[in-house]
Ligand code: IPE
Ligand code: IPE
């Protein structure tokens with residue numbers, strides 16, 4: 609008998625840590641940079657697959673606030689690749705109904721990249737097929753900090769009382785506030801850690817880890833993750849029986 613749990617809805621929001629580019633390159637006896645290039649191809653495939661499946665939001669971790677600690681050469685090449693990919697893809701994304709957004713601290717990027725990011729957001733903002741969020745110079749600690757700073761300013765101005773600071777208020781100010789919370793988190797590359805990705809937003813996200821290296825990630829790998837998600841029972845603190853009853857109601 610098929611359990612009804614297999615019929616969980618599709619995740620509305622999928623968030624992915626795209627890890628393993630360096631190891632993929634190593635396996636293929638290539639420089640790390642080639643792994644990142646192959647990673648861009650995987651991004652294209654996965655964006656299309658998510659759109660085809662009716663997923664509403666896809667958030668991709670492209671560069672963490674800690675990735676600046678990598679050798680300067682690699683950081684420079686990653687930035688170049690970021691700029692080139694953005695320039696090259698924005699037209700196709702626009703045509704395909706993809707709305708592009710960025711989260712993370714943009715102030716660390718050079719002016720050219722900041723302008724490109726702003727332009728891409730404005731250019732695609734009417735699109736509704738899929739919201740593609742790129743986390744660039746993003747860190748969960750940074751996100752919580754910038755939210756607290758905004759609220760502290762409001763307290764200082766007198767428009768907010770400390771007692772009014774609530775979970776809802778924080779959720780309303782933090783990155784991705786206007787989007788559904790991530791339902792499914794995927795990390796490729798075999799590591800089982802969150803690496804300072806969406807800390808606040810992942811509170812009740814289903815976690816899925818795969819050994820597949822990011823450049824090898826494809827439609828089938830995405831379906832395997834979705835399938836795993838669909839079999840899970842999300843209880844949000846309740847009992848399994850309560851959840852079954854609610855579903856049956
Ligand atoms: C992820 O792949 C891409 C970025 C962090 C930019 P890695 O470059 O971390 O690949 P591994 O973990 O070294 O294999
Ligand atoms: C996480 O991968 C960041 C991105 C994929 C952009 P890392 O490769 O930087 O994570 P750690 O250092 O292994 O935790």
Ligand code: MG
Pocket residue numbers: 627628629797
């Ligand atoms: Mg890595």
